[in-house]
Amino acid sequence: MNFNLYIEKIGYYTRTAIEGYGRLSIMLFHAFSSIRKFHLYIGQIVEQFIYIGRRSLPIVIITSVFIGLALGVQIGTQMSPLTPAWVEGGLILRSILLEMGPIIIGLILSGRVAAGIAAEIGTMKVTEQIDALRSFAIDPVEYLVMPRLIAAMFAVPALLVFADFFAILAGFISSYFTINLGWEGFLKGMYHNFYVSDVFTSLVKAFIFGIVIVIFGSYFGFNSNRGANGVGKATTLAVVWSSVDILMLDYVISAFLFFL
Amino acid sequence: MIKINNIYKSFGNFKVLQGVNLNVEENKILSVVGKSGTGKSVLLKSILGLITYDKGNIEIDGINTNGFSEAEFNKYIRHKMTLVFQNGALWDSMTVGANIDLALQIQKHLDVTEREKRIKESLEAVGLINIRNVYPNELSGGMLKRAAIARAIAMKPKYLLYDEPTTGLDPILSNIINNLIKKLNVEMGITSLIISHDIKGVESISDDVAMLYEGKIILTCKAKEMWEQNNQIFNNFIRGKIT
Numbered sequence: 165m166n167f168n169l170y171i172e173k174i175g176y177y178t179r180t181a182i183e184g185y186g187r188l189s190i191m192l193f194h195a196f197s198s199i200r201k202f203h204l205y206i207g208q209i210v211e212q213f214i215y216i217g218r219r220s221l222p223i224v225i226i227t228s229v230f231i232g233l234a235l236g237v238q239i240g241t242q243m244s245p246l247t248p249a250w251v252e253g254g255l256i257l258r259s260i261l262l263e264m265g266p267i268i269i270g271l272i273l274s275g276r277v278a279a280g281i282a283a284e285i286g287t288m289k290v291t292e293q294i295d296a297l298r299s300f301a302i303d304p305v306e307y308l309v310m311p312r313l314i315a316a317m318f319a320v321p322a323l324l325v326f327a328d329f330f331a332i333l334a335g336f337i338s339s340y341f342t343i344n345l346g347w348e349g350f351l352k353g354m355y356h357n358f359y360v361s362d363v364f365t366s367l368v369k370a371f372i373f374g375i376v377i378v379i380f381g382s383y384f385g386f387n388s389n390r391g392a393n394g395v396g397k398a399t400t401l402a403v404v405w406s407s408v409d410i411l412m413l414d415y416v417i418s419a420f421l422f423f424l
Numbered sequence: 425m426i427k428i429n430n431i432y433k434s435f436g437n438f439k440v441l442q443g444v445n446l447n448v449e450e451n452k453i454l455s456v457v458g459k460s461g462t463g464k465s466v467l468l469k470s471i472l473g474l475i476t477y478d479k480g481n482i483e484i485d486g487i488n489t490n491g492f493s494e495a496e497f498n499k500y501i502r503h504k505m506t507l508v509f510q511n512g513a514l515w516d517s518m519t520v521g522a523n524i525d526l527a528l529q530i531q532k533h534l535d536v537t538e539r540e541k542r543i544k545e546s547l548e549a550v551g552l553i554n555i556r557n558v559y560p561n562e563l564s565g566g567m568l569k570r571a572a573i574a575r576a577i578a579m580k581p582k583y584l585l586y587d588e589p590t591t592g593l594d595p596i597l598s599n600i601i602n603n604l605i606k607k608l609n610v611e612m613g614i615t616s617l618i619i620s621h622d623i624k625g626v627e628s629i630s631d632d633v634a635m636l637y638e639g640k641i642i643l644t645c646k647a648k649e650m651w652e653q654n655n656q657i658f659n660n661f662i663r664g665k666i667t
């Protein structure tokens with residue numbers, strides 16, 4: 165490829181990305197500012213809480229268990245023989261609270277929830293249901309995004325509590341089988357390495373990832389093109405970009421809270 | 425009164441409306457006919473602000489909507505004007521009853537008794553009283569259309585825009601809908617702008633008829649006099665003559 169063309173392409177994508185983030189921020193702001201009308205949408209909020217929260221619970225538990233099991237094996241086998249075994253309890257606890265829990269939740273939900281929202285809103289867009297809302301003076305962001313946003317801000321941290329619990333439990337089981345660490349040792353390790361700030365970090369991440377998932381799903385849904393493959397594309401973009409942004413923000417939040 | 429003054433609209437390089445002029449008089453029924461793809465739906469959506477037109481202006485009760493924001497359309501226009509979409513555009517995540525209820529609740533803030541009353545009345549008017557708890561995807565095309573009309577008339581707007589309300593309905597249902605449009609116009613004074621291919625229906629209920637052709641309104645006349653026009657394009661069109 166010609167060098168100039170290459171630069172041009174980079175310029176084009178950068179501009180598109182900046183524009184995209186700009187419009188996405190406007191939508192986010194709009195959704196937040198319509199929260200003051202939440203009392204009109206209690207039904208939708210509850211429905212979305214069930215969809216985002218309860219329906220995601222099985223998959224969240226399954227993935228957390230396997231991540232916990234794998235962590236137990238990896239950490240257990242990599243610790244030097246000179247380190248007392250009970251230390252593993254603390255290592256598992258911290259890696260799950262700080263990184264594994266929020267990341268699992270974020271990625272699983274961007275696959276399940278962001279994709280679902282993009283598909284639903286995208287279909288509404290192409291079948292003129294969004295225009296129908298507007299024609300009745302119903303604000304589509306207020307009606308479709310805000311209830312999902314509120315639901316996610318509660319549901320995702322709640323799911324995280326379950327994810328953390330099951331991952332730690334699985335971590336214990338697998339350390340028991342790999343390095344024969346009993347529950348007293350595991351608890352001792354956890355106790356020595358427990359910081360309230362870790363729990364806080366974990367919940368902050370979940371809260372923010374919840375917002376990211378809803379906003380990316382909605383944004384790509386609203387921008388889907390006419391036709392069924394428009395909706396398919398919107399769904400893919402929502403998953404890809406919410407995942408990328410979750411990983412990016414995960415780093416930013418970790419670094420930020422570390423320097424705080 | 426709706427005054428459409430010299431409206432232009434293109435999608436990219438594709439010109440759709442090219443200087444549309446049309447007036448919809450108070451308390452009247454105006455029908456617009458025209459070939460498929462000439463921009464009839466685009467015209468209706470422009471009036472409600474769902475599509476922004478490129479040039480010209482539209483005045484509704486003396487208010488010029490050119491350059492209006494979404495919020496201004498909500499505030500000044502959309503509470504007194506409803507559109508029946510060509511494909512119905514019912515919200516498919518909720519039942520027909522909930523479809524009718526939503527705007528009554530969120531836009532009009534009506535109490536439960538009044539909402540109940542309007543849901544029943546409007547479903548009755550379109551002959552669908554027993555599908556209240558049915559989801560849109562379980563309905564036939566004709567039922568969808570009528571449910572969409574029910575949702576629109578429940579708002580009791582001053583203006584109703586109908587995008588092909590009788591297309592896809594059998595002759596008897598078409599009559600029922602046409603009579604309903606007329607009745608709403610006569611009894612409640614609802615000013616109606618109808619897009620229609622149902623020439624007999626147009627003749628029987630409209631006060632005026634207009635034809636959209638190649639991006640312009642090429643003719644407006646009294647419905648009573650529609651068979652005595654001099655415009656060849658219009659004459660051929662309403663007689664279904666292949667040219």
Ligand SMILES: Nc1ncnc2c1ncn2[C@@H]1O[C@H](COP(=O)(O)OP(=O)(O)OP(=O)(O)O)[C@@H](O)[C@H]1O
Pocket residue numbers: 435440459460461462463464465466467510
């Ligand atoms: N959002 C849009 N983006 C791009 N093109 C559009 C859009 N909406 C309509 N068009 C184009 O504008 C033209 C007019 O469309 P419109 O739906 O108004 O036709 P119509 O007169 O209502 O036809 P019909 O009688 O078949 O409903 C069509 O060629 C259509 O492809």
Ligand SMILES: [Mg+2]
Pocket residue numbers: 464465466510587
């Ligand atoms: Mg049309």
